[in-house]
Amino acid sequence: MSKPHWRPARTSDLAAISAIAARIHPALPEREEVLAEKITLCPEGCGVLDTDQGIVGYGLAHPWMRYRIPPLDGFLQELPDSADCLYIHDVAVLPDFRGGVVRAYVADIEKLARRSRIATLALVSVYGTPPLWERIGFRAVTADAELRAKLASYGDGASYMLRDLAAM
Protein backbone atom coordinates (compact mmCIF):
# COMPACT_ATOMS: atom_id res chain seq x y z
CA MET A 1 0.00 0.00 0.00
CA SER A 2 1.46 3.39 -0.98
CA LYS A 3 1.70 6.06 1.69
CA PRO A 4 -1.11 8.64 1.71
CA HIS A 5 0.13 11.82 0.09
CA TRP A 6 -1.27 15.30 -0.48
CA ARG A 7 -1.72 16.39 -4.07
CA PRO A 8 -3.55 19.36 -5.64
CA ALA A 9 -7.34 18.96 -5.74
CA ARG A 10 -9.08 18.84 -9.12
CA THR A 11 -12.73 19.39 -9.87
CA SER A 12 -12.92 15.67 -10.77
CA ASP A 13 -12.21 14.98 -7.04
CA LEU A 14 -15.39 16.78 -5.98
CA ALA A 15 -17.62 13.76 -5.51
CA ALA A 16 -15.02 12.20 -3.17
CA ILE A 17 -14.49 15.50 -1.31
CA SER A 18 -18.22 16.01 -0.91
CA ALA A 19 -18.74 12.45 0.37
CA ILE A 20 -16.01 12.90 3.01
CA ALA A 21 -17.42 16.31 4.00
CA ALA A 22 -20.89 14.80 4.49
CA ARG A 23 -19.47 11.98 6.61
CA ILE A 24 -17.15 14.11 8.78
CA HIS A 25 -19.32 17.24 9.07
CA PRO A 26 -22.96 15.99 9.22
CA ALA A 27 -23.95 19.01 11.33
CA LEU A 28 -22.21 21.55 9.05
CA PRO A 29 -23.46 20.64 5.56
CA GLU A 30 -22.17 22.49 2.51
CA ARG A 31 -23.31 22.14 -1.08
CA GLU A 32 -20.92 20.50 -3.54
CA GLU A 33 -21.05 23.67 -5.70
CA VAL A 34 -19.83 25.74 -2.74
CA LEU A 35 -16.85 23.42 -2.28
CA ALA A 36 -16.26 23.42 -6.05
CA GLU A 37 -16.09 27.21 -6.14
CA LYS A 38 -13.14 27.20 -3.73
CA ILE A 39 -11.20 24.81 -5.98
CA THR A 40 -11.99 26.98 -9.00
CA LEU A 41 -11.04 30.24 -7.27
CA CYS A 42 -7.89 28.96 -5.56
CA PRO A 43 -6.75 25.57 -6.92
CA GLU A 44 -3.30 25.96 -5.35
CA GLY A 45 -4.90 26.22 -1.88
CA CYS A 46 -6.91 23.03 -2.23
CA GLY A 47 -5.51 19.54 -1.79
CA VAL A 48 -6.61 15.95 -1.38
CA LEU A 49 -4.99 13.18 0.63
CA ASP A 50 -4.64 10.43 -1.95
CA THR A 51 -4.00 6.73 -1.41
CA ASP A 52 -4.19 3.64 -3.57
CA GLN A 53 -7.64 3.16 -2.01
CA GLY A 54 -8.75 6.56 -3.27
CA ILE A 55 -9.14 9.95 -1.64
CA VAL A 56 -9.27 9.84 2.15
CA GLY A 57 -9.12 13.52 3.04
CA TYR A 58 -9.09 17.06 1.74
CA GLY A 59 -8.05 20.59 2.64
CA LEU A 60 -9.55 23.78 1.19
CA ALA A 61 -7.93 27.20 1.60
CA HIS A 62 -8.03 30.55 -0.19
CA PRO A 63 -6.82 34.14 0.22
CA TRP A 64 -9.11 36.22 2.42
CA MET A 65 -9.22 39.13 4.86
CA ARG A 66 -8.29 38.69 8.52
CA TYR A 67 -11.22 38.78 10.97
CA ARG A 68 -13.67 38.09 8.13
CA ILE A 69 -15.30 34.69 8.10
CA PRO A 70 -16.98 33.42 4.96
CA PRO A 71 -20.45 32.14 5.87
CA LEU A 72 -20.75 28.38 5.94
CA ASP A 73 -22.27 26.96 2.73
CA GLY A 74 -21.99 30.39 1.09
CA PHE A 75 -20.34 31.29 -2.21
CA LEU A 76 -17.26 33.54 -2.02
CA GLN A 77 -18.13 35.09 -5.45
CA GLU A 78 -14.56 36.40 -5.81
CA LEU A 79 -11.33 36.66 -3.88
CA PRO A 80 -10.35 40.00 -2.32
CA ASP A 81 -7.79 42.09 -4.26
CA SER A 82 -5.80 42.89 -1.16
CA ALA A 83 -6.00 39.63 0.78
CA ASP A 84 -4.04 39.69 4.03
CA CYS A 85 -4.42 36.05 5.07
CA LEU A 86 -4.79 32.58 3.66
CA TYR A 87 -7.98 31.21 5.16
CA ILE A 88 -8.11 27.45 5.73
CA HIS A 89 -11.78 26.74 5.20
CA ASP A 90 -11.66 23.08 6.19
CA VAL A 91 -9.42 20.07 6.57
CA ALA A 92 -11.04 16.67 7.02
CA VAL A 93 -9.47 13.21 6.95
CA LEU A 94 -11.20 9.85 7.37
CA PRO A 95 -10.50 8.40 10.83
CA ASP A 96 -8.39 5.43 9.64
CA PHE A 97 -5.96 7.76 7.92
CA ARG A 98 -5.37 10.31 10.71
CA GLY A 99 -2.21 10.71 12.69
CA GLY A 100 -0.41 13.98 12.11
CA VAL A 101 -1.41 14.33 8.45
CA VAL A 102 -2.74 17.89 8.73
CA ARG A 103 0.78 19.20 9.33
CA ALA A 104 1.95 18.53 5.73
CA TYR A 105 -1.12 20.23 4.25
CA VAL A 106 -0.61 23.31 6.43
CA ALA A 107 3.10 23.35 5.46
CA ASP A 108 2.01 23.52 1.79
CA ILE A 109 -0.39 26.37 2.61
CA GLU A 110 2.38 28.18 4.47
CA LYS A 111 4.62 27.95 1.37
CA LEU A 112 1.77 29.28 -0.78
CA ALA A 113 1.30 32.20 1.64
CA ARG A 114 4.99 33.08 1.56
CA ARG A 115 5.03 32.92 -2.27
CA SER A 116 1.97 35.21 -2.28
CA ARG A 117 3.56 37.60 0.27
CA ILE A 118 0.80 36.87 2.75
CA ALA A 119 1.99 36.80 6.37
CA THR A 120 -0.96 35.19 8.18
CA LEU A 121 -2.90 31.94 8.12
CA ALA A 122 -6.46 31.96 9.50
CA LEU A 123 -9.12 29.37 10.28
CA VAL A 124 -12.23 28.64 12.28
CA SER A 125 -11.61 25.77 14.67
CA VAL A 126 -14.63 23.53 15.33
CA TYR A 127 -15.25 20.44 17.50
CA GLY A 128 -12.85 21.62 20.21
CA THR A 129 -9.81 21.32 17.93
CA PRO A 130 -7.87 24.43 19.16
CA PRO A 131 -5.22 22.24 20.90
CA LEU A 132 -4.52 20.51 17.57
CA TRP A 133 -4.07 23.87 15.80
CA GLU A 134 -2.06 25.39 18.67
CA ARG A 135 0.50 22.63 18.19
CA ILE A 136 1.15 23.94 14.70
CA GLY A 137 1.39 27.58 15.66
CA PHE A 138 -2.19 28.93 15.59
CA ARG A 139 -3.52 31.10 18.41
CA ALA A 140 -7.18 31.76 19.25
CA VAL A 141 -8.24 35.37 18.77
CA THR A 142 -10.57 36.99 21.28
CA ALA A 143 -13.70 37.52 19.23
CA ASP A 144 -15.64 40.78 19.41
CA ALA A 145 -19.44 40.77 19.02
CA GLU A 146 -19.29 40.95 15.21
CA LEU A 147 -16.86 38.06 14.91
CA ARG A 148 -18.86 36.02 17.45
CA ALA A 149 -22.02 36.50 15.38
CA LYS A 150 -20.25 35.17 12.28
CA LEU A 151 -18.78 32.25 14.19
CA ALA A 152 -22.28 31.22 15.25
CA SER A 153 -22.97 29.58 11.86
CA TYR A 154 -20.10 27.16 12.63
CA GLY A 155 -21.82 25.82 15.75
CA ASP A 156 -21.22 26.21 19.46
CA GLY A 157 -17.63 26.57 20.53
CA ALA A 158 -16.24 27.61 17.14
CA SER A 159 -13.10 29.66 17.59
CA TYR A 160 -11.28 32.00 15.16
CA MET A 161 -7.53 31.35 15.06
CA LEU A 162 -4.57 33.03 13.39
CA ARG A 163 -1.00 32.00 12.76
CA ASP A 164 1.51 34.78 12.17
CA LEU A 165 4.12 33.50 9.71
CA ALA A 166 6.46 36.45 10.20
CA ALA A 167 6.94 35.36 13.80
CA MET A 168 7.90 31.78 12.89
Ligand SMILES: CC(C)(COP(=O)(O)OP(=O)(O)OC[C@H]1O[C@@H](n2cnc3c(N)ncnc32)[C@H](O)[C@@H]1OP(=O)(O)O)[C@@H](O)C(=O)NCCC(=O)NCCS
Ligand atom coordinates in the same frame (compact mmCIF):
# COMPACT_ATOMS: atom_id res chain seq x y z
C1 LIG B 1 -8.32 17.80 11.78
C2 LIG B 1 -7.74 16.52 11.20
C3 LIG B 1 -7.64 16.62 9.68
C4 LIG B 1 -6.32 16.35 11.77
O1 LIG B 1 -5.81 15.13 11.33
P1 LIG B 1 -4.36 14.69 11.78
O2 LIG B 1 -3.37 15.73 11.41
O3 LIG B 1 -4.11 13.33 11.23
O4 LIG B 1 -4.40 14.76 13.32
P2 LIG B 1 -5.11 13.75 14.34
O5 LIG B 1 -6.53 13.54 13.98
O6 LIG B 1 -4.21 12.55 14.46
O7 LIG B 1 -5.03 14.61 15.65
C5 LIG B 1 -3.81 15.16 16.12
C6 LIG B 1 -3.96 15.34 17.59
O8 LIG B 1 -5.05 16.25 17.84
C7 LIG B 1 -6.02 15.59 18.65
N1 LIG B 1 -7.37 15.91 18.21
C8 LIG B 1 -7.97 15.60 17.04
N2 LIG B 1 -9.22 16.02 17.02
C9 LIG B 1 -9.42 16.61 18.21
C10 LIG B 1 -10.52 17.23 18.82
N3 LIG B 1 -11.72 17.32 18.21
N4 LIG B 1 -10.37 17.74 20.05
C11 LIG B 1 -9.19 17.65 20.71
N5 LIG B 1 -8.11 17.06 20.19
C12 LIG B 1 -8.23 16.55 18.96
C13 LIG B 1 -5.77 14.09 18.46
O9 LIG B 1 -6.22 13.40 19.63
C14 LIG B 1 -4.30 14.02 18.29
O10 LIG B 1 -3.66 14.03 19.54
P3 LIG B 1 -2.40 13.08 19.82
O11 LIG B 1 -1.37 13.46 18.82
O12 LIG B 1 -2.05 13.41 21.22
O13 LIG B 1 -2.92 11.70 19.60
C15 LIG B 1 -8.58 15.27 11.58
O14 LIG B 1 -8.52 15.12 13.00
C16 LIG B 1 -10.03 15.41 11.16
O15 LIG B 1 -10.37 15.18 10.01
N6 LIG B 1 -10.91 15.75 12.09
C17 LIG B 1 -12.34 15.93 11.80
C18 LIG B 1 -12.58 17.20 11.04
C19 LIG B 1 -12.04 18.39 11.78
O16 LIG B 1 -12.15 18.52 12.99
N7 LIG B 1 -11.45 19.30 11.00
C20 LIG B 1 -10.91 20.52 11.53
C21 LIG B 1 -11.96 21.54 11.53
S1 LIG B 1 -11.30 23.06 12.13
